[in-house]
Amino acid sequence: MEIEVDGLRKRYGQVSALDGVSFTVRPGLVTGFVGPNGSGKSTTMRIILGLDAADGGRALVGGRPYRSLRDPLRAVGSMLDASALHPGRRGRDHLRWIANAAGLPSRRVDEVLERVGLAGGAAKRRAGGYSLGMRQRLGIAAALLGDPRALMLDEPVNGLDPEGIVWIRGLLRSLAAEGRAVLVSSHLMGELEDTADRLVVIGRGRVIADTSVPELLSAASGGRVALRTSAPAEAMAVLSHAGGTVASVGADALTVTGLDAEATVAALGASQVPFAEVSAHRATLEEAYMELTRDAAEFQGVPGGAA
Numbered sequence: 025m026e027i028e029v030d031g032l033r034k035r036y037g038q039v040s041a042l043d044g045v046s047f048t049v050r051p052g053l054v055t056g057f058v059g060p061n062g063s064g065k066s067t068t069m070r071i072i073l074g075l076d077a078a079d080g081g082r083a084l085v086g087g088r089p090y091r092s093l094r095d096p097l098r099a100v101g102s103m104l105d106a107s108a109l110h111p112g113r114r115g116r117d118h119l120r121w122i123a124n125a126a127g128l129p130s131r132r133v134d135e136v137l138e139r140v141g142l143a144g145g146a147a148k149r150r151a152g153g154y155s156l157g158m159r160q161r162l163g164i165a166a167a168l169l170g171d172p173r174a175l176m177l178d179e180p181v182n183g184l185d186p187e188g189i190v191w192i193r194g195l196l197r198s199l200a201a202e203g204r205a206v207l208v209s210s211h212l213m214g215e216l217e218d219t220a221d222r223l224v225v226i227g228r229g230r231v232i233a234d235t236s237v238p239e240l241l242s243a244a245s246g247g248r249v250a251l252r253t254s255a256p257a258e259a260m261a262v263l264s265h266a267g268g269t270v271a272s273v274g275a276d277a278l279t280v281t282g283l284d285a286e287a288t289v290a291a292l293g294a295s296q297v298p299f300a301e302v303s304a305h306r307a308t309l310e311e312a313y314m315e316l317t318r319d320a321a322e323f324q325g326v327p328g329g330a331a
C-alpha cells in the first residue's frame with residue numbers, strides 16, 4: 025500500500041516546519057527518510073497519520089487520507105515515540121490493550137512479540153523497567169499488530185545496541201520483502217545506508233534528494249578525479265589548460281573536477297607529465313549527505329538571512 029505526500033506545508037508560529045514536501049513510499053521497498061534534527065521528519069509522519077493537520081498539500085495512504093481509512097491499523101502501522109508507554113503496564117498487556125481496542129485477535133499479540141524477539145520473559149515485565157532497545161521492540165510490535173500493508177517508524181534504530189541494529193535491519197528488509205511499504209526515519213545516514221532501497225533526504229522542511237543509495241553516491245562524487253604526480257606544477261598547468269579545475273591536496277596529490285579520469289589521463293599523457301593512481305573519487309554516503317544538507321542550509325539562509 026503506497027504512502028504519498030504531495031506538497032505538504034506546515035508552520036508552527038514563525039517556524040516553517042514543512043515547505044512543500046512531496047515523495048512516495050512504495051510497496052516492497054524500504055524508504056529511508058533522512059535529515060538533520062528539526063528538518064521535518066516527525067512532522068511529516070504525524071501529518072500522514074492525521075495526528076497533525078497540514079496547512080497545505082495532502083498525505084494519502086493507499087489513495088485515501090488516513091482519517092478516512094476504514095481499517096487504519098491494517099493499512100499502516102506506526103511507531104513515532106517508543107517512550108510513550110505506561111511504565112506500570114507489562115509489555116504484553118500494552119499490546120493486548122491495543123489489539124482489543126482495534127478489534128484484532130489476541131493471537132496477534134503473541135505473533136508480534138515473537139517477531140520482535142520479546143516473546144520470552146520480557147513481555148511479562150513492566151515497561152517501566154525496559155531499556156530503550158526493548159521499548160523500541162515493543163513499539164515495533166505494536167506497529168505490526170494489524171499486519172499492516174505499510175509501516176512508518178520514526179528513528180527506530182536510536183538506542184539499539186549493535187546486535188539490535190543488525191536485527192532491525194533484517195526486520196525492515198523482511199517486512200519490505202513481504203510487499204509492505206516501509207518508511208523509516210533517521211538523522212544518521214549511516215543507520216540506513218545498508219538497509220534503504222530509496223532515500224528521501226529532507227533539510228529544513230524541503231526534500232533535497234529523492235534517490236537510491238548508488239545514485240546519491242554517484243551524484244555526490246561529482247566527477248572528481250584524484251591523482252598522484254611527481255610533477256604537480258606541470259600537471260596543474262596541463263589539466264587547467266584542458267578545462268579542469270585543479271586543487272592540490274598534498275605534496276604529490278591533486279584532485280580535478282570538470283574532467284573525467286579518461287580525459288585527465290589523455291591530457292597528462294599528451295604533455296608527457298608523469299602521473300600515477302588516477303582514480304574517480306568515491307564519496308562516502310555520509311559525505312554525500314553532508315554535502316546535500318549543507319547546500320540546503322546555504323540555500324535557505326540567503327534571502328534576508330532570517331534563519
Ligand SMILES: Nc1ncnc2c1ncn2[C@@H]1O[C@H](COP(=O)(O)OP(=O)(O)OP(=O)(O)O)[C@@H](O)[C@H]1O
Pocket residue numbers: 036039040041059060061062063064065066067068211
Ligand atoms: N508542536 C510543535 N510546536 C512548535 N514547533 C514544532 C512542533 N513540532 C515541530 N516543531 C518544529 O518544526 C520543525 C520540524 O520538527 P520535526 O520534529 O518534524 O523534525 P525532525 O526532522 O523530526 O527532527 P528530530 O530528528 O529532531 O525529531 C522544528 O523546527 C521543530 O522545532
